[in-house]
Amino acid sequence: DPKIIQKPKYLVAVTGSEKILICEQYLGHNAMYWYRQSAKKPLEFMFSYSYQKLMDNQTASSRFQPQSSKKNHLDLQITALKPDDSATYFCASSQEVNSGNTLYFGEGSRLIVV
Amino acid sequence: AQSVTQPDARVTVSEGASLQLRCKYSYSATPYLFWYVQYPRQGLQLLLKYYSGDPVVQGVNSFEAEFSKSNSSFHLQKASVHWSDSAVYFCALSPPNAYKVIFGKGTHLHVLP
Numbered sequence: 443d444p445k446i447i448q449k450p451k452y453l454v455a456v457t458g459s460e461k462i463l464i465c466e467q468y469l470g471h472n473a474m475y476w477y478r479q480s481a482k483k484p485l486e487f488m489f490s491y492s493y494q495k496l497m498d499n500q501t502a503s504s505r506f507q508p509q510s511s512k513k514n515h516l517d518l519q520i521t522a523l524k525p526d527d528s529a530t531y532f533c534a535s536s537q538e539v540n541s542g543n544t545l546y547f548g549e550g551s552r553l554i555v556v
Numbered sequence: 557a558q559s560v561t562q563p564d565a566r567v568t569v570s571e572g573a574s575l576q577l578r579c580k581y582s583y584s585a586t587p588y589l590f591w592y593v594q595y596p597r598q599g600l601q602l603l604l605k606y607y608s609g610d611p612v613v614q615g616v617n618s619f620e621a622e623f624s625k626s627n628s629s630f631h632l633q634k635a636s637v638h639w640s641d642s643a644v645y646f647c648a649l650s651p652p653n654a655y656k657v658i659f660g661k662g663t664h665l666h667v668l669p
Contacts, residue, residue: 485659497655547599
């Protein structure tokens with residue numbers, strides 16, 4: 443059984459719309475992350491959270507907003523979608539947020555913006 | 557700035573052959589170094605990691621990597637590949653006290669049966 447659940451696995455969105463990507467982890471980890479993978483920029487770090495607090499943010503656009511309602515949840519809200527946002531978004535977690543911890547990845551949410 | 561370079565976008569080898577996937581990193585000191593593998597339609601999985609000690613580190617599925625401080629490299633090796641090793645391999649680094657892992661662009665490995 444997958445320990446990191448991402449929903450939906452696939453979605454198609456219209457330019458200008460808003461979508462929320464869901465991520466739940468059942469590994470008992472304290473840190474969660476979002477990464478984005480596209481043909482143009484392979485596996486790009488977006489956000490890291492520890493105990494529901496933002497630790498690092500490498501996303502220039504405020505259109506991307508993480509939301510953490512519980513320690514094991516880290517959703518990603520994307521507003522005013524653009525075709526360039528088309529990518530696979532991976533959620534990951536680790537025991538703690540500091541260096542050296544192994545990342546565990548979900549299977550990804552593939553977003554296509556038309 | 558920290559970065560990871562994987563110079564080979566694609567590597568093709570025959571089953572049973574040896575393998576080396578190259579990785580060079582840029583960081584002022586020694587970072588945490590990782591190799592991850594991504595199979596089709598899956599997330600990444602850790603193969604091995606290194607921070608200190610023996611520069612040759614063993615990983616899962618008979619993979620190993622060798623750290624070289626003088627060359628700023630962390631090459632992945634396997635003595636004999638299997639067709640099931642076909643996947644994308646990512647080298648990555650995390651500086652001490654950082655809250656993120658930085659990945660290279662990945663190397664697509666294709667093993668011919």
